[in-house]
Amino acid sequence: xxxxxxxxxxxxxxxxxxxxxxxxxxxxxxxxxxxxxxxxxxxxxxxxxxxxxxxxxxxxxxxxxxxxxxxxxxxxxxxxxxxxxxxxxxxxxxxxxxxxxxxxxxxxxxxxxxxxxxxxxxxxxxxxxxxxxxxxxxxxxxxxxxxxxxxxxxxxxxxxxxxxxxxxxxxxxxxxxxxxxxxxxxxxxxxxxxxxxxxxxxxxxxxxxxxxxxxxxxxxxxxxxxxxxxxxxxxxxxxxxxxxxxxxxxxxxxxxxxxxxxxxxxxxxxxxxxxxxxxxxxxxxxxxxxxxxxxxxxxxxxxxxxxxxxxxxxxxxxxxxxxxxxxxxxxxxxxxxxxxxxxxxxxxxxxxxxxxxxxxxxxxxxxxxxxxxxxxxxxxxxxxxxxxxxxxxxxxxxxxxxxxxxxxxxxxxxxxxxxxxxxxxxxxxxxxxxxxxxxxxxxxxxxxxxxxxx
Ligand code: SF4
Ligand code: SF4
Ligand code: SF4
Numbered sequence: 001x002x003x004x005x006x007x008x009x010x011x012x013x014x015x016x017x018x019x020x021x022x023x024x025x026x027x028x029x030x031x032x033x034x035x036x037x038x039x040x041x042x043x044x045x046x047x048x049x050x051x052x053x054x055x056x057x058x059x060x061x062x063x064x065x066x067x068x069x070x071x072x073x074x075x076x077x078x079x080x081x082x083x084x085x086x087x088x089x090x091x092x093x094x095x096x097x098x099x100x101x102x103x104x105x106x107x108x109x110x111x112x113x114x115x116x117x118x119x120x121x122x123x124x125x126x127x128x129x130x131x132x133x134x135x136x137x138x139x140x141x142x143x144x145x146x147x148x149x150x151x152x153x154x155x156x157x158x159x160x161x162x163x164x165x166x167x168x169x170x171x172x173x174x175x176x177x178x179x180x181x182x183x184x185x186x187x188x189x190x191x192x193x194x195x196x197x198x199x200x201x202x203x204x205x206x207x208x209x210x211x212x213x214x215x216x217x218x219x220x221x222x223x224x225x226x227x228x229x230x231x232x233x234x235x236x237x238x239x240x241x242x243x244x245x246x247x248x249x250x251x252x253x254x255x256x257x258x259x260x261x262x263x264x265x266x267x268x269x270x271x272x273x274x275x276x277x278x279x280x281x282x283x284x285x286x287x288x289x290x291x292x293x294x295x296x297x298x299x300x301x302x303x304x305x306x307x308x309x310x311x312x313x314x315x316x317x318x319x320x321x322x323x324x325x326x327x328x329x330x331x332x333x334x335x336x337x338x339x340x341x342x343x344x345x346x347x348x349x350x351x352x353x354x355x356x357x358x359x360x361x362x363x364x365x366x367x368x369x370x371x372x373x374x375x376x377x378x379x380x381x382x383x384x385x386x387x388x389x390x391x392x393x394x395x396x397x398x399x400x401x402x403x404x405x406x407x408x409x410x411x412x413x414x415x416x417x418x419x420x421x422x423x424x425x426x427x428x429x430x431x432x433x434x435x436x437x438x439x440x441x442x443x444x445x446x447x448x449x450x451x452x453x454x
Contacts, residue, residue: 008446012441017081018077027058085394102355130165141179148181155188187207208256209255254281254326257270260295270323305438327443328443347362358378413429
């Protein structure tokens with residue numbers, strides 16, 4: 001399958017099934033509209049007529065070049081991954097989202113966790129559950145050495161004692177079990193102080209810091225309990241935390257924004273975050289019920305696409321104050337491994353989420369949805385049927401993914417969004433697909449631009 005598009009002044013062609021990325025001149029780019037597999041060595045007789053704006057010689061030479069790519073299996077290749085899909089098996093659990101707090105000190109309008117409580121009672125995970133989570137990971141990770149655990153919420157800093165006790169416990173037993181725990185935390189920053197910043201910068205291999213960009217954007221939707229500006233409280237703390245990391249030469253953090261219908265000019269928010277000194281940035285579209293006033297809907301897509309184009313241009317042309325934008329990052333040389341290509345996130349299979357009561361769910365977005373409860377750390381139950389279901393939920397079991405040019409970069413999208421908005425984990429959420437494909441075009445164009453300018 002071939003997908004072609006223009007971005008940053010390049011004619012870019014993706015051969016989906018081989019993952020080959022080509023930059024073509026106008027003649028080759030236009031010629032592709034009239035070609036398909038199988039190609040024969042002899043050029044179709046009607047091509048020069050269809051491409052009459054180019055000289056006959058140019059058309060002939062170009063056809064020869066495209067035919068070479070076809071022969072080298074870089075154009076119109078066949079999908080030979082489908083045969084692996086039947087062999088997709090359950091994997092050891094190697095990462096966990098630990099919801100240490102089902103409570104939050106902000107009241108963001110778009111919160112997928114219903115402002116932190118996940119639709120239940122506000123509560124904090126006791127340290128004993130955190131320790132049981134470590135025992136669970138050691139047992140279920142089989143022979144995997146590296147294990148990842150993300151402290152999440154609600155707001156995980158509200159359960160600081162549990163965070164510290166869980167890490168202490170893991171460190172005290174990891175060597176004897178041949179494991180290496182890697183901790184991360186996702187925080188709104190309100191409760192950060194010097195001691196927590198030092199601790200996080202010492203213990204966490206990555207941090208996700210939630211901020212929506214400009215003061216007016218952030219404060220409009222990330223509401224505090226006392227009505228004061230969240231931006232004013234959070235920004236200096238994030239700057240201090242990030243400075244601690246960057247002074248040590250580290251780039252392992254993200255300042256992560258959510259954009260909504262209220263700030264479709266989100267490039268300004270990204271640039272503002274850069275001005276605040278942050279270099280590792282992300283801005284994700286809100287995913288919510290269409291009825292919400294801040295929801296992104298299909299009618300917003302053209303505006304969002306042009307905003308992505310703008311951001312892409314800015315990133316390509318910047319010579320100073322550069323930054324990384326998470327959604328525009330793609331590696332042309334080293335694509336994901338075969339399993340990762342077919343089954344993007346490990347939700348419910350090698351990745352699980354645990355709520356403050358020790359209940360296990362396929363991932364943080366499924367937390368609180370009773371039908372997806374996989375078991376409990378307290379009674380040792382762990383539902384194998386759900387694990388098998390997610391092991392078998394991949395590109396070739398999802399509606400339409402195998403015919404999508406972006407399949408091996410996207411790997412089938414988010415199961416939770418599919419379930420929540422389409423009623424079925426195997427039915428891609430159309431709006432997210434549109435956004436994903438546009439972001440990928442920008443990401444591929446930036447990677448091409450970087451390669452060309454080397
Ligand atoms: S900070 Fe996070 S958990 Fe808290 S209300 Fe906002 S989105 Fe929800
Ligand atoms: S989820 Fe959507 S964008 Fe991703 S591969 Fe499937 S159809 Fe394509
Ligand atoms: S299902 Fe969606 S939210 Fe859950 S881990 Fe996968 S990508 Fe993330």
